[in-house]
Amino acid sequence: MAECVAIRDEAARLLQHMQGLGAARVETDILQPADVLLDLYGEDIRARAFTTQDPEAGEMMLRPDFTVPVVRAHMEGGAEPARYTYAGKVFRAQDSASAAQRAREYWQVGYELFDGADVAAADAEVFALFHDLLAPLGLRPATGDMGLLLAAVKGLDTLESRKAALIRHIWRPRRFRALLDRFAGRAPPPEGRAALLAGEAESDAPLIGLRSRAEIEARIAALREDAAAPPIPAVQVDLLDDILSLRETMDNVARRLADFTVDMPALGPAVARFEARMAALAARGIDPAGLEFEGSYGRTSMEYYDGFVFGFTAPARPDLPPLATGGRYDALTRLLGRGRSIPAVGGVVRPDLLLEVAP
Amino acid sequence: MSLKLGLPSKGRLMDKTFDWFAARGVRFVRTGSEREYAVRAEGLEGLEPVLLSAGEIPRELAAGRIHLGVTGSDMVREKLGNWREKVEEIRPMGFGHADLVLAVPAAWVDVTTLDDLDAVAAAFRARHGFRLRIATKYHRLVREYLTEQGVADYQLVDSQGATEGTVKNETAEAIADITSTGETLRANHLKVLAGAPIHRSQAVLFRARGAALSAEDAAVMEALRTRLEAAR
Numbered sequence: 102m103a104e105c106v107a108i109r110d111e112a113a114r115l116l117q118h119m120q121g122l123g124a125a126r127v128e129t130d131i132l133q134p135a136d137v138l139l140d141l142y143g144e145d146i147r148a149r150a151f152t153t154q155d156p157e158a159g160e161m162m163l164r165p166d167f168t169v170p171v172v173r174a175h176m177e178g179g180a181e182p183a184r185y186t187y188a189g190k191v192f193r194a195q196d197s198a199s200a201a202q203r204a205r206e207y208w209q210v211g212y213e214l215f216d217g218a219d220v221a222a223a224d225a226e227v228f229a230l231f232h233d234l235l236a237p238l239g240l241r242p243a244t245g246d247m248g249l250l251l252a253a254v255k256g257l258d259t260l261e262s263r264k265a266a267l268i269r270h271i272w273r274p275r276r277f278r279a280l281l282d283r284f285a286g287r288a289p290p291p292e293g294r295a296a297l298l299a300g301e302a303e304s305d306a307p308l309i310g311l312r313s314r315a316e317i318e319a320r321i322a323a324l325r326e327d328a329a330a331p332p333i334p335a336v337q338v339d340l341l342d343d344i345l346s347l348r349e350t351m352d353n354v355a356r357r358l359a360d361f362t363v364d365m366p367a368l369g370p371a372v373a374r375f376e377a378r379m380a381a382l383a384a385r386g387i388d389p390a391g392l393e394f395e396g397s398y399g400r401t402s403m404e405y406y407d408g409f410v411f412g413f414t415a416p417a418r419p420d421l422p423p424l425a426t427g428g429r430y431d432a433l434t435r436l437l438g439r440g441r442s443i444p445a446v447g448g449v450v451r452p453d454l455l456l457e458v459a460p
Numbered sequence: 461m462s463l464k465l466g467l468p469s470k471g472r473l474m475d476k477t478f479d480w481f482a483a484r485g486v487r488f489v490r491t492g493s494e495r496e497y498a499v500r501a502e503g504l505e506g507l508e509p510v511l512l513s514a515g516e517i518p519r520e521l522a523a524g525r526i527h528l529g530v531t532g533s534d535m536v537r538e539k540l541g542n543w544r545e546k547v548e549e550i551r552p553m554g555f556g557h558a559d560l561v562l563a564v565p566a567a568w569v570d571v572t573t574l575d576d577l578d579a580v581a582a583a584f585r586a587r588h589g590f591r592l593r594i595a596t597k598y599h600r601l602v603r604e605y606l607t608e609q610g611v612a613d614y615q616l617v618d619s620q621g622a623t624e625g626t627v628k629n630e631t632a633e634a635i636a637d638i639t640s641t642g643e644t645l646r647a648n649h650l651k652v653l654a655g656a657p658i659h660r661s662q663a664v665l666f667r668a669r670g671a672a673l674s675a676e677d678a679a680v681m682e683a684l685r686t687r688l689e690a691a692r
Contacts, residue, residue: 143591147599148607269612273610276578277610309649321570
């Protein structure tokens, strides 16, 4: 019980710190409508969130994070630039064996910045906030950039339908790899595909359900187009692999990216954003030579980060999850904004874990 | 105290379970009237059989209210999170075989594999504005499988019976259900996706890891294990 009081006090301290940096304090409901979260995350969220039933409102979920309700509230009130902070508990069901020891409810204190005027400066502002806050604890920061990977996929010389399929699975490394191997001609076509394309797949069963004959025929036409298209060039597949396996300090990565852009000019804007961010970090006194960058960082987490991503772990406590995480989620504001959107970046810190590693 | 063994209370699963133990020297005899759920064991002193619904046996094992239990391997995986921490599989029993499979309309000639279903789910969501619905009562097993396989843009809808009819009734686009011969699926114009099923189920004798054992109980457990070992 004394522990709970200490965590609450620590959360209050962090909240005050963020308010001192100019963020407006916001609250969200603990009970969130399930449909919004299900639409965003899909069925996977059911394994992670506590679901409950309200006789009037239907299915509800105990908030699994703050970002979604904060973004929704912001987008409903317009899409003006803003800085928000909040503190409260999030709730995560722990269904799988590996997660058995993790907490089912814990505090988060967050900072969300909605502003498109200078995205590099916004990235640097949020990262620096957590960096400075956590500096006394000797944590290891890690960074990544989903924007580079997205830009590389969009830059492939191949069918738009293939790029869309890859981007859809960019957060599911295993299926992404399987698709890439197939589109690159490195894996055989799936079972039954040859017969289907030859027009030999037939069924005398009646068509039942909502999916229409036209939808089936449209897919067959798309598969024929795909079969006729040349494979993704090997040099471009290698480039994707190079980006995914990047694991160096940020300044070294900048040099590698300059080389990549020669091979794939479409990477240019994403690389320019990376460089601008690096300069903005340096301007805030954070040395890029001391910052680790991983090309695949953020790929298996929740699927709304689409740009800069970061996390802080405790090297002496490999048993603990990251103490703070964050990133850019421009696409999320568009999804929840009903026609409006605004570039946004934010992060959360866990007061309970800060107390655990405090000297 | 005695060593409690949960047995399925109905049908073929109960009959086959009784036969399986009888072949290993433990006979279960119904006591009281035909309708009374009462049974006693002969051939192993200290073993107390309890008749339970097969669907409730996982929960009773997890709670430690019974020491041993016979139920389908699918039931334990579906009803218990982290099931390996709660129960031990002592012996697969070689009956009650059934596969948990994914099935789609047989008229979907463009769908053979899970890859196809995943691609169709994306197109379906874009066209219809909601995620492709899979009707099932095996929510945990199906969700864990589809997550592991990296399938997206689907949703599970609950169906506790007549699941094969949901596609025709347009309350689902696909189903995940237990089948042994596939006959009901075919009769409802559905086909099973190629590849391994989500789970191959059979009846299994489970031990509850969390059930307290007295010295006598432990001795009975040991005697039973020796008996099972001898019958291998």
